[in-house]
Every structure is written in structure tokens, then in C-alpha cells.
Amino acid sequence: MGILSFLLASILAIGSLGYENDDNLIFIGKKWVFLISGSSGWDNYRHQADIAHAYQIVKRNGIPDENIIVMMADDVANHTNNPVPGTLINQPDGVDVYKGIKIDYSGKDVNSENFLNVLKGHKSAMKGKGSERVIESRKHDHVFVNFVDHGSNGILGFPDTFLYADDLIMTLKEMHAKRRYRKMVLFIEACNAGSMFDGLIDDDTKIIAVTASGPRECSYACYCDESEYHTCLGDLFNVKWMENLDQTIFDVSTKSKTILRDFEEIRTNVTNSNVMVYGDFHVGFEKLSKFIGYNVQRNSQGVINYVHHHPIKAGSLISNRNIPEIILNRKLANSKNIQEIKSLMQKINHRNQMKQVIDAIFFKMYNRIVEALPALSFKIGTIETPAPLKLSIDVFPCYKNIINTISSNCFSLAKNPYVLKKLKILSNMCVVDSNIDKIIVVIINDVCSITNIPNGLENIQ
Known part of the structure; x- marks a missing residue:
């Protein structure tokens, strides 16, 4: 093997880097992951559990912490309502997805302005806030964003502010103009999530967005029947795309799964809302592993890790708009204490x-x-x-x-x-x-x- 070939092979072995054969040219680039839970409070337990679970997946897939940024209020794991303090689970009897998570921005730092500045890579704007880290992506890098929270028409929520669709779209356009990425994928879990992109996002900027719901409908929470927690443990859209990866068995077809193929599987499994896709469909033919890595870890017996998941019962699904009301009424119906x-x-x-x-x-x-x-x-x-x-x-x-x-x-x-x-x-x-x-x-x-x-x-x- 020549020196140049050896060096190239050594670089590609690093988890944060990858290569892409495009018009017979080889490009080296990093994978960047931005994970955001926009809400706060016990009733929104599921949002932080979703994002903690996503962190465990990309970390397991070889994305180093230096390329992962996490934004969440972090007021749930140690909440007084938590039956197992210091933990988060994303399914019944699930593993603790909070363990080992590195949170860059929490509390009051979780807001729409900081979100946009982190995404754009505006380091000076984040001085004195949280870890001060931003997405420092460049023209050969792949960027993956997973946002989870409430939503409305052209709006995604934060504890004290709104993220408006025009601000998000203009940020994405700025990143494209400045060549801040090679390709980008956004997974958005919220009610009316499709309204953030429908008729607004360009189809030639190498960005694709997959949303939990269409422009005029609500998304759904799941695992809402756990009496001990009295809240929902996950959001259906996020749970489905992540559980698909948790149960991955190493083979060529799974490793090569494209974003559009993954979208089809999620849409088939999420029947209470319309999972939608917007933007540059050419990006949809890329492998999802180019953005979030791929799990090849085996246990001590040499067997690929396999995570068992509980079936999601119809009774455990609740519209994200109705959760507090339904949970309170369930507690009332089951209570025997005067x-x-x-x-x-x-x-x-x-x-x-x-x-x-x-x-x-x-x-x-x-x-x-x-x-x-x-x-x-x-x-x-x-x-x-x-x-x-x-x-x-x-x-x-x-x-x-x-x-x-x-x-x-x-x-x-x-x-x-x-x-x-x-x-x-x-x-x-x-x-x-x-x-x-x-x-x-x-x-x-x-x-x-x-x-x-x-x-x-x-x-x-």
C-alpha cells in the first residue's frame, strides 16, 4: 500500500470522518449532529427522553462528542415526579438513555436565538452561554438535526420563545450560501411540523426535511400508559425512527439504507399522522449512515447488540395537544385516595x-x-x-x-x-x-x- 493510500485509509477510519464518491472526486468530511428538545416540564418528559435516546444512538454509531451538540432544558431527569431520579427512559422498562449524555445548552439557554446561532456556527454569539460550542461544519461535512417539541402553523416551540419558519428557512439559505455543509438532513417531531417547510424550503439546496406531521395536523406521543410515570415516554415519530436503528442487524442492505427508504418505513409505522418529506429529494437517496454513522458493536459473544421493544398499544397513543388533560383524567379514574x-x-x-x-x-x-x-x-x-x-x-x-x-x-x-x-x-x-x-x-x-x-x-x- 502506498503512503498516500495508507494515510487516506487511516483518516477514513476515524468515526467523525467519511468519504463520498461524487463525479469521481473523493471528499473528506465530518458528520455533525445537533439534537434539540425545545420544551420544559414534566408533562413534556417524552421530548427530553427522545433526544437523550438519539444521543445514545449517534454516540454508539461512532459520532464523537466533539461533533454532537445537545440542547435540552434538563429539568426532567431529576424532577420530583421521576420515580427513578437521574434517569430517562424512552419505552416501558427501557434502558436509561440519560446516562453519560453531555448537554451543551440547558435551562434558559434553550431558546430559538441560540438554536439558530449554534446551527449557523456563530461562535461569538454563543460566548458565555453553555458550552459555547456550535456546528463548525464546512463544505464537505454532513449535518443531521433532530428537533423535538410542540408546534403550530409555521412555528416550533421553545420554553419562552418561538422558532418561526421564515427564520429557520433563512438560516438554511445562509448556510447554503456560505457552503457550511455538503448535505443536510432534518428530522422534526412536532404538531404541524410540515408547515415549517411546505412551500418554503428550496428543492436545490441539498437539504431534506422529514416531519412527524403534515402542515395541518397534530403528531402523537406514545407509551402513555405507564402508571408509575404519569406521562408519555416518547413521541411516535421519533421512537419509530430510533427503534428501527436499535434493532439493526449488521448487513449490507441495512447499512446502505437510504433516507427515503427509512422515511417509507417510518411512514408505514406511524399511522396517526402523515409523516412528510420536503426539500431536495436527491439527498433522500443518500445513506442515512452518512449523517448519523452506523452501529457495528458486538457484545462479548460477538453478536450484534439487539434491543427489544414493547409493542405500542393503541391506548398508549395520545395527540400531543391532549396529553396533560388525558393524563390527569387517567390519574383521577385510577385513584382511590380521597x-x-x-x-x-x-x-x-x-x-x-x-x-x-x-x-x-x-x-x-x-x-x-x-x-x-x-x-x-x-x-x-x-x-x-x-x-x-x-x-x-x-x-x-x-x-x-x-x-x-x-x-x-x-x-x-x-x-x-x-x-x-x-x-x-x-x-x-x-x-x-x-x-x-x-x-x-x-x-x-x-x-x-x-x-x-x-x-x-x-x-x-
Whole structure:
């Protein structure tokens, strides 16, 4: 073997590097992985469990920690509700996926601004925050992003902020223009996840996005029937793509599985929502292992590691929008303690009262708006059944202004997953007229000023 061949072979043996034969040219590049749980709180246990599980997979697949960045609130593993403190599981009787995880950004550092700066590789913007690490990808590198949280029309959630589709799309365009990657894959688990890309992402930028749901539907949580935890352990989309890899047996066909083939398998197994794919379909023919590595670990007997998974029962699936309500009612139905029953009933009644207040505020806003603009209702639909209007980039300044006005003068929308399903009607107004926010914010301010808004409204899940 010549010296050049030996050096090339040595470089390719390093887990963070790979090669690609493209037009008979060999390119050396790293694999970068960015894992994000955008939520906080016990009710959202599943999001952090998903991301911790994803970390274990890519780590096992040979991606070094220096090429993995993890962003999660990290308030669940040691939560007082956790029956096994210091652990996270992603399936019933599952292994601890929290063990050994290295979290770069937690607590208040989990926000949309930091997410975009880490993705873009803006190191100076992250100085003094968390680990300060960013995705330092270059033109020959492959980038994999897995984001898990709540969502709405053109929105992904963070504990205190929103990530809007236009900001994400513009970041991806900036990365493409600056040649910050060779190819990129995004797996997005959230309600309405498809609305982040539908009609917005270019099809020639070597980026492909796979989403847990279409633009106008909710995604589903799973393993929600564990009485000891009183929450859901995973999200169906994320669980399915990861469990497929957990059960991988080393052979050529599995190692060579393409992203589109993996998408087909996930879509077949996720029947409660429409798993979608957007962007540059040419990237879909690439091997998934080019982005997240491949597990070739054997145990001491020389057998490939195999992880057994529980079947997902229909009763353990819950729409991500309904989890707190259903879990509380299940606890109430199963409780035999008088004091606990009283406490649960108080929580349920309080939650229902707060939901009624939110409903009343939105109906008041809507009625005032369509009263001022009568022709609008025929185009945008109603709060319960909004028209299926598609977003465009120029809609977002209007949309953001309306949402920021409500958050500033009424109650925070970012902390309130219940209200997310009501935002479609607001984006529809901006789709019809991108300058309509100038009228609407006046009405919103008036409604909020004369409405008695109780404390804690923003915390209703």
C-alpha cells in the first residue's frame, strides 16, 4: 500500500470522518449532529427522553462528542415526579438513555436565538452561554438535526420563545450560501411540523426535511400508559425512527439504507399522522449512515447488540395537544385516595376554567376583527375550522407582530401549548393581507385592556 493510500485509509477510519464518491472526486468530511428538545416540564418528559435516546444512538454509531451538540432544558431527569431520579427512559422498562449524555445548552439557554446561532456556527454569539460550542461544519461535512417539541402553523416551540419558519428557512439559505455543509438532513417531531417547510424550503439546496406531521395536523406521543410515570415516554415519530436503528442487524442492505427508504418505513409505522418529506429529494437517496454513522458493536459473544421493544398499544397513543388533560383524567379514574382525588379534581377544574378564559379571549378577538373586516371571515375560516391557507415567507412579519402583541399585552403564547392550535386563524389573516396586522394589533390591545386576565394563564398546557 502506498503512503498516500495508507494515510487516506487511516483518516477514513476515524468515526467523525467519511468519504463520498461524487463525479469521481473523493471528499473528506465530518458528520455533525445537533439534537434539540425545545420544551420544559414534566408533562413534556417524552421530548427530553427522545433526544437523550438519539444521543445514545449517534454516540454508539461512532459520532464523537466533539461533533454532537445537545440542547435540552434538563429539568426532567431529576424532577420530583421521576420515580427513578437521574434517569430517562424512552419505552416501558427501557434502558436509561440519560446516562453519560453531555448537554451543551440547558435551562434558559434553550431558546430559538441560540438554536439558530449554534446551527449557523456563530461562535461569538454563543460566548458565555453553555458550552459555547456550535456546528463548525464546512463544505464537505454532513449535518443531521433532530428537533423535538410542540408546534403550530409555521412555528416550533421553545420554553419562552418561538422558532418561526421564515427564520429557520433563512438560516438554511445562509448556510447554503456560505457552503457550511455538503448535505443536510432534518428530522422534526412536532404538531404541524410540515408547515415549517411546505412551500418554503428550496428543492436545490441539498437539504431534506422529514416531519412527524403534515402542515395541518397534530403528531402523537406514545407509551402513555405507564402508571408509575404519569406521562408519555416518547413521541411516535421519533421512537419509530430510533427503534428501527436499535434493532439493526449488521448487513449490507441495512447499512446502505437510504433516507427515503427509512422515511417509507417510518411512514408505514406511524399511522396517526402523515409523516412528510420536503426539500431536495436527491439527498433522500443518500445513506442515512452518512449523517448519523452506523452501529457495528458486538457484545462479548460477538453478536450484534439487539434491543427489544414493547409493542405500542393503541391506548398508549395520545395527540400531543391532549396529553396533560388525558393524563390527569387517567390519574383521577385510577385513584382511590380521597385527598388525591380532591387535588386532581381541583387541577382539572382549574385547567378547564383557564381554557375557557383563553377560548373567550380568542373568540372576542376574532369577532371584533371580522366585525371590523366583514369580508375576512369568508377567506380565513373560523377558529375551530380555519381555512387551509398556505404560508409564504412574506407573511411572517405580520404574523409575528400579531403573536408578539398578544404575548406582550395579554399572556405569553410560547409557554402555552393549548393555545398553539388557535394560531392558524392568525396566520390566515396575514396570508389574506400581509399588512393586516396594523389593524389587528389595535383590536387585540383593546380586547386585552378590557379583559380580566387571571394570573398563570400562560402556564396552562
